[in-house]
Amino acid sequence: MKALVINLTRFGDILQTQPVITALTDQGYEVGVMCLKNFAGTTQLLRNVTRTFSLPGASLLASLDRDWREAVNVFESYCTEIEESFDPELVINLTPSVSSRLITLRLGQGREVRGFAMDDFGFNADTSRWAGFLQMASANRGSSPFNVVDLFCKVAGINKPAPFELAESTAEMKIAALKLLENPAPGAQGFVGFQPGASEDRRRWPVEHFRKLGRRLWKEKRMVPVLLGTEGEKGLGERILQGAEFPSVNLMGGTSLPELAAILRRIDLLVTNDTGTMHLAAGSGTPLAAIFLATAQPWDTGPAAANLCCFEPDLDCHPCPFGKKCAYENVCRREVEPDTVFDAVSSFLDSGEWPRIENRGVRAYLTGRDERGMISLTSLSGHTDSDRYKWIVLQRELYRRFLDGDEFDAAELPKMELSSDLRSRLLSSLNSCRDVLFLLSKQAVILQADPIEAMKMKFLANLQKIQDILSSCPELSVLSSMWMIESRTHESMDGVMDQLKCYMALVGAMSVSIE
The missing domain is CATH 1.20.1280 (Monooxygenase)
Structure with a gap:
């Protein structure tokens, strides 16, 4: 049996497809992945992917500009090549865009389809309520109580999520990582990765906070910061190191994706914004502390592994709605203090456990899994009795039953005392x-x-x-x-x-x- 998984989004979202791929493999499927051409390299980080079909979006658009008939021919040739070389029995579309639905409509003819679909008249024809929830919840901040990894699994028709475990690094990449991290400063006890980049400036923890954290990590723990990021983010690393009073390893713009994965497996811990690197670390078994600012929140886009720490500002306005300018001049960016992160990281490095983090102006969470294997968050900051936490917990239970099509037994309904x-x-x-x-x-x-x-x-x-x-x-x-x-x-x-x-x-x- 063969299954084609379509994910036409970005780096981190493709990585989060891993549990779907793992579950399909366990069911006996050979799995191929369709992704955008510029993210095709991501699939080498995934386990159990036998074929990668990169969508030539740029050439399709270029041919459409020249002649729509040429674009149709390019599209048809692409789909025919998939059918002739792979011929999947099952097509799973995890992307709600019109283009992805059109591809699913074309490749789904005579095949089983799951996820985001389209009927012959061009209307949405999603195969479950979970698909509609994934599409709508991501746009409604504060109303998305399920991790994206679990939503992908539900949309794909997988009820019990598989572990989020990415492919092991090759021996060659392990050696490369060792070389990149060799000769640390005298007295160094280990490495802590810094990922200062993010998809938007307002979702970035300030560079001076990373600098202050680096100073304390070296002074008090003898941990060397390792700066990670893309070529376009190198400026952030340079600003962090301006006037730095600590040794560092600056790898920003200097690693391939396989090298980055190997480095993440070598460091002791990662401090990161909500980024693809965060998901790569989570799937690689790397301990991490993640900071969620502006539109980012840990309940839906947080790391999908256990015993990780997530921070977000303890502000009523957080998370921000998409597409709206902040009325408070992005005050949330400075709410998570570097001393707060250091205290948590220091405790974890000493004991392997994340401490209670109360009265620090943050909402802090410990990641784990609930009784159904879905990613859950436990408050480390004393917010269990807050309206926000209670409402999210209630939504998780009731929406799960609603979306699964389960009955609501009045005697078994949870009771939640709200303000x-x-x-x-x-x-x-x-x-x-x-x-x-x-x-x-x-x-x-x-x-x-x-x-x-x-x-x-x-x-x-x-x-x-x-x-x-x-x-x-x-x-x-x-x-x-x-x-x-x-x-x-x-x-x-x-x-x-x-x-x-x-x-x-x-x-x-x-x-x-x-x-």
């Missing part, structure tokens, strides 16, 4: 939503028996009303987005009635859990 303000806001929206859902269910029965035009208009207006109610409450915004997408995909009233039933059950369960 009176949050409880009041949630119940107001949930009760309004429940009333309109009940009305819709009655209207659906009438329409199924007799599709009266006037009733159709009222029914459509109430469908929109559900979206408006849910979107008015930030904590329920992801449900609003899912409702909108799902309500447009049905071909019959049977599908609509099933959607109404499922959402009524979820809304009712949420109400019971917080009453």
Whole structure:
């Protein structure tokens, strides 16, 4: 059996496909991966990938500019080559873009398809609610309680996530790493990696914080900072080392991906922003402390391995919504103090355990796995009783049942005591939503028996009303987005009635859990 996994995103997301590939391999599949051409080198870091199909996006766009018929021929030749050389029985698309859906539509003909799909009329035809949740939750900050690794597995139809373990470094790369880290400063006790880059400036921990951390690591622990990053990030490394009072190894822009992976396996610990390097370290078994700023948050894009430490600012406005300028001049960038990170890292280097980190202006978490094998976070900073933490925990349990299609047994529903303000806001929206859902269910029965035009208009207006109610409450915004997408995909009233039933059950369960 052969399976083709499509992931047309970036470096870190491709790495996070590893558990899907591992699970498919365990099921007896030979796995090929389709990715963008400029990230094709990433697949050499993955286990159990037998073929890599790099999508020539630039040449496709160039041919489209010249003549759309030429672009169609290039696209068709690309798909035909995959079919003739690999011929997968299963196609899994983990990317919700239109281009990725079109590829899935073409390659999925006569094959099993999972994930983000498209019907013959160009409409979304995702194969599970998990796919819709992945697409919508990533855009709704604070409403994404599942790690991307687990979401990829669910979208791929894999219920029990496999471990996130990337390929071992080759002997050649291990030797290269040894050479790059040879001759440390006299008295050095080890190495701590620094990854100061990030996808946006506002998601970067300040360079002066890295410098202060490096100074204490050398002075108090005799640990040598190793600067890691791309050629384009070299300027950050140079700024960190300006006036530095510690020895260092500056490898920014000086390693290949396999060399970087081998180096991460050699260092004692990594301090990083939310980056692809963070995911590479997590999949390589490297201890790490990750800092999540601006739009980054550890619940969904955090490292997918156990016993790692994540920091985020303890601010009501964090995480930021995408596409909006910060109204507070990116104050979150300086909330995670270098002394806080040093104390945590120092304790871990001494004992192998992360300490409690309370009253330091941060929300700190320890990564682990829950009873179902999904990545979970435990508060290290005393935030277990906060509304934010409780609401995320409740969402994890109720959304999992909803997305898996499980029944909600009232006797088994979790109870969560929230603040009176949050409880009041949630119940107001949930009760309004429940009333309109009940009305819709009655209207659906009438329409199924007799599709009266006037009733159709009222029914459509109430469908929109559900979206408006849910979107008015930030904590329920992801449900609003899912409702909108799902309500447009049905071909019959049977599908609509099933959607109404499922959402009524979820809304009712949420109400019971917080009453």
